[in-house]
Amino acid sequence: MNAEDTPVEVRDLLHRAVSGGRLEPSEALAVYLDAGLHDLGRAAHEVRLKKHPEPxxxxxxxxxxxxxxxxxxxxxxxxxxxxPGQEGGFVLSKDELAQKIQETIDLGGTQILMQGGHHPDLPLSFYEDLLAFIKAEFDIHVHAFSPPEIWHFAKLSGLSAAQVIARLKRAGLDSIPGGGAEILVDEVRSRVSPNKCTARQWIEVMEAAHGQGLRTTATMMFGHLETPGQRVEHLLALRALQDRTHGFTAFIPWTFQPQNTAIQARPLTSPEYLRLLAASRLILDNFDNLQVSWVTMGAKIAQLALFFGGNDFGSTMIEENVVRAAGVSFRLSREEIERLIRAAGFRPRQRRMDYSYLDQAQGARR
Ligand code: SF4
Structure with a gap:
């Protein structure tokens, strides 16, 4: 592919985005749909290098x-x-939780990403108690409870999402993961996750969290029942909230894995993933960090994605049950992640949730 693959008017849009100009909704869609893949990747990489000049x-x-x-x-x-009641259901005990956290710390980890299903009976005090236990026992960052979970806790407790967040924060919550966003368009949500919070509610939880000083990430799971236009709509909803709060640390898109699920969809190809990632870098002009997804795309495509706008290799994911249950089982150790980053020509740095660098492994049992 070469520059001729990109129509002249779209090339102008790529130039504008690289020089720091904002893409309006119809322009964002044109860039996503019509730019040649390599032109799009080059533009995204240029923007990435402007935001993060160090390799x-x-x-x-x-x-x-x-x-x-x-x-x-x-x-x-x-x-x-x-x-509820089905065989194989579990709620982790504190002992099991402590063991997993200790293993994380022993492996040089500094953070846990803790999420779960919408349990019908556990009260808010259960989660507060869990946080208080972790914070009393360990020096570790707790990145936990995606917006749909928080909305669920709010519904069960009769409190507002903001009140739930305040209580969880007081109990020890450090930041909120951007899970459960899927596609932030209700027409899609009603078909893939009809019982989860709406797009507006997802945004409302994030806005409340940012308002209380909690940083969060934003995700997108794409490649199921949504249209390309709805993917762009999702990006624009995130951009609009980021304009208001600047509370998102990163955007993390990942592809839907259809195996073992009730949705029939063709798995997306690597070029389709790279196109979305690169377009995100250009459309999300107010996001600093873009994570590549080795968990769903594998190590080689994740390395390539570092030239399509990505600047972060995500997490060591010592455990990833949800994606594994859908039949995907890429595993990488911290050493392998560092080796892959070096092999792609970059210097690996371990970071915290807020993207500050870590000089040495932190986290310990108190
Ligand atoms: S993805 Fe949906 S069904 Fe699965 S655990 Fe989360 S809320 Fe429950």
Whole structure:
């Protein structure tokens, strides 16, 4: 592919984005749909280098911990959950949790990403108690409870999302993961995850979290029942909130894995993933960091994605049950992540959730 693959008017838009100009909605869609893949990648990489001139690629040492797989949501793409009463359902004990955190720290991790199903019976005090226990026992960053979970806690407790966030923060919550965003368009959500919070509610939770000083990430799961235009709509919704709060640390797009799920969809190709990633870098002009997804795309495409706008290799993901349940099982150690980053020509740096660099492994049992 060469520059001729990109129509002249779209080439102008790429130039504008590289020089720091904003892409309006119809322009964002034109760039996503019509730019030649390599022109798009080059433009995204240029923007990435302007934001991060040092040849550094970051990653975070963390572990995914699912506190429970019992869930009343029944999302059609989820191969992980168990309905209440169904065989195989669990709620993690404090001992199991402590063991997982200790293992994370022993492996140089500094953070846990803790999420779970929408359990119908656990009260808000259960989660507060969990946070208080972790903070009393360990010096570790707790990145936990995606917006749909927080909305669920709010519904069960009769509190507002902002009140729930305030209580969880007081109990020890450090930041909120951007999970459960899927595609932030209700027409899509009603077909893939009809019982989860709406797009507006997802944004409302994030806005409340940012308002209380909690940083969060933003994600997008794409390649199921949405249109390309709805993917761009999702990006624009994130950009609009970031304009108001500047609370997102990063954007993390990942492709839907259809195996073992109730949604029939053709798995997306690597060029389709790279196109979305690069377009995100140009459209999300107010986001500093873009994570590549080795968990769903594999190591080689993740390395390539570092030239399509990505500047972060994500997490060591010591445990990733949800994606694994859908039949994907890429595993990488911290040493392998560092080797892959070096092999792509960058310097690896371990970071914290807020993207500050870590000089040495932190986190310890108190
Ligand atoms: S994705 Fe989360 S909310 Fe949806 S069914 Fe699975 S565990 Fe429940």
């Amino acid at each position: 550094v690629v970051t990653y975070v040492g963390d572990r995914n911990i699912n506190y429970s797989n019992i869930c009343v949501c029944g999302c059609r793409f989820c191969a992980y959950f168990r309905a």
